[in-house]
Amino acid sequence: MKRSDVEPHEDYGFFGPGSVVWKVWSYPTSLTVGFQRAVVVEELDPPLVAAVHGTQGIYQRPRTRYDRTLRYFAMVAFAGSREVCRAADVLVKVHSKAIGHLPYGDGTYDANDPASQLWIQLTGWHSILYAYERYGPGKLTAEEEREYWEACAVAAELQTCSPDDIPRSRDGVRAYFEQMRPRLSASPIARQAMNHLLQTELVLPPTPRWAKPASFVVGRAQRIATIATMPRWMRELAGIRQSRLLDVLIVPVMKASFAFVHLSPRLELLLLRRLSPSTVPVIAPMKLGIPPRNEEVLTPAEARARHGFPKPAEAHLDLRARQAARVLGDGKAPSDRGLIESQDVLGPLA
Template identity: 30%
Template structure:
């Protein structure tokens, strides 16, 4: 009964609005970008830790001032203001929309058919092509900038992999987790990324190399701290706990002693895995498993590769993109 209730809520709030047009049950034998033996199918199979990982990635990426201002100027996460330098006010509806689209993207590219994954990547690329502007300090930003794409990719894969390592009921570690880092680079390439890290160590080094460009932005500062009410403060602590040490130092976060930290992590683990057990396996994972249960199409590899060629997207205005991919 609890599983049906949770799945029903997810159906009403996420699947109905953001999974439209996505194919998981067919065509038979299509492994998609990753396939049944991939680390990615295992990592993304636990929805609560996946969603938590997306929050970790979003927090980390906001330490880049350009990403912060991209969000303020172009995202529905915040209420738009005539003053380009005004502190943002979070729009709860916009926040829900952003999370819904993010969940759909990372489930769709993991378990969807090859065509579904390609279309999702095209959608995100098309939106990125429209995000260009100027920060209040005069610095320009461009979501197609390879340097930005590398930072953005690294924050995402770090957030998802670290949340998995800490809170998945059967986590991959060591070389097995590095398989995930190596596989997931396909998503980064499909979004236009180049020179992307492919292991946990390389991803950490990649993120740290950006430290001279990073700062405690207003958005990051307002999203953390003792002023947050319960349970937000618990989630906030758990997110900061996944960050590399140098990033914790940047935001002034100090871990408690090992006993308290272990107790906190145990509590968060219990909540995340309680939700996972109550909700049960995600239907998209089961549909993808059934899609290849009869074997992989012999004309296909164990997985397909993204077909995007850099610079091949047609030019579209933001209005065209939103109309086409609404």
């Protein structure tokens, strides 16, 4: 990829050069093992997996669903503030479609529910950091880790959850997961989703016959590496089996592989294009050292005021109410309005 082909961002968004977010999220562990771990672990939350199962996106269009979700993850860390605010705003519309009755037990689910959004936020940021520590350069300093969780709270302002609910330390994050543990469930749809999302080959483009063995090895290695980051209790709950020997042996393999890839930004972008084409324009300016048009870092509040977006928790309340009435009241299928509109921001659906 040539530097001249890369479009600079409008600004540095919410983090920028020198931030611990750029340090961790720019390492190749993040958008591979870290991201896969996040989407797999998320499925243990009953309301979340009900929303995933209800839309069927991961089964009907696994590659585009993975591509669009990975693009959003990367945008939060690296894109310009206007672009991120727009993505966060349209995501509320997309999530308005994911509403319904829980398939197991009483109650309803809503993908915009703050509790579900908090679960997504913390499993995502924790998984990215954990993959970096296990297969990357190692643990952050105490100061860097404090900055990391403060940054997580900043990013939470782009969700419908409250940044006040984000723990600011590793101990706080552990306490949150312990609090959530009794609420987690490996229902049949959760197990189905987790095993499906562990199949890396489903999100790769068609592979020539001569390259299929290599593609299989890469996919298998990432699956092993992702499972190795999951605690034993979680694997047992989900019925996922993997030996302790594989957990140990995969570490030097992945550390060496990621370190090699990280030597060349262009190689990183080449491999990312294969995994998630729509994410490349988001990350390329950072990888190639192309500064934004305005070299400034904003807060989400400053960005919303400048670009005219409401807080996600307060956005599109009429649409969300209509979707709830349509699905929960009338028993009809939800409108696809938000999903269709999102294509200009998050990438095509097919």
